[in-house]
Amino acid sequence: DAGITQSPRYKITETGRQVTLMCHQTWSHSYMFWYRQDLGHGLRLIYYSAAADITDKGEVPDGYVVSRSKTENFPLTLESATRSQTSVYFCASSDGYEQYFGPGTRLTVT
Amino acid sequence: GQQLNQSPQSMFIQEGEDVSMNCTSSSIFNTWLWYKQDPGEGPVLLIALYKAGELTSNGRLTAQFGITRKDSFLNISASIPSDVGIYFCAGQRISGGSNYKLTFGKGTLLTVNP
Numbered sequence: 001d002a003g004i005t006q007s008p009r010y011k012i013t014e015t016g017r018q019v020t021l022m023c024h025q026t027w028s029h030s031y032m033f034w035y036r037q038d039l040g041h042g043l044r045l046i047y048y049s050a051a052a053d054i055t056d057k058g059e060v061p062d063g064y065v066v067s068r069s070k071t072e073n074f075p076l077t078l079e080s081a082t083r084s085q086t087s088v089y090f091c092a093s094s095d096g097y098e099q100y101f102g103p104g105t106r107l108t109v110t
Numbered sequence: 111g112q113q114l115n116q117s118p119q120s121m122f123i124q125e126g127e128d129v130s131m132n133c134t135s136s137s138i139f140n141t142w143l144w145y146k147q148d149p150g151e152g153p154v155l156l157i158a159l160y161k162a163g164e165l166t167s168n169g170r171l172t173a174q175f176g177i178t179r180k181d182s183f184l185n186i187s188a189s190i191p192s193d194v195g196i197y198f199c200a201g202q203r204i205s206g207g208s209n210y211k212l213t214f215g216k217g218t219l220l221t222v223n224p
Contacts, residue, residue: 031210033211040214042198042214042215043153043198043214045211045212048210048211050210058211078128090152090153090224092152094210095159096210097141097160097202097210098143098155099143099155099200099212100150100155101145101153101154101155102152103151103152103154104150104151
């Protein structure tokens with residue numbers, strides 16, 4: 001299917017576990033982004049990527065790792081999940097100006 | 111980080127009424143984007159603005175890029191119940207290596223009473 005997809009849509013994990021959130025886009029956009037959305041904070045940028053093998057930190061990168069070996073995929077890994085990482089995570093892709101968002105992953109860390 | 115001031119924070123209106131919301135910043139932006147987010151979904155791009163003074167429509171939605179480049183406005187005419195949701199503004203400022211990052215407003219929660 002065309003567009004941007006995220007998986008899983010819902011995830012419950014325990015503190016200390018490693019979790020990977022997947023993001024896939026079919027537009028061949030160069031830019032991809034990971035955000036988290038929390039009440040009171042709005043959308044905050046975690047990491048972004050300008051192209052395959054090029055990534056950079058955003059506003060709140062601590063505790064997260066990203067990779068981008070292929071243009072279409074941009075996975076986000078929580079190396080050791082903490083309760084403060086309970087949030088809704090959105091992936092987005094861009095052709096340079098307009099960003100398009102995925103449906104989100106709701107992550108709960110218990 | 112830099113923030114956009116989006117107002118109002120929430121609106122409760124009757125079906126059929128017009129709605130206005132705006133975003134302001136102390137910095138200049140080169141691009142303004144407006145998104146709508148429904149519960150449990152990701153933000154959906156409504157309108158993109160690229161030039162100061164630009165006025166762009168998308169159905170009942172009209173957005174303007176402020177002439178000072180520091181603000182943008184979104185109007186919704188003749189609101190309907192499906193307009194309910196959170197509306198976000200986002201600005202993009204060309205700056206060194208961070209050309210394509212967006213700065214987001216906190217959102218306007220719109221409730222439409224049928």
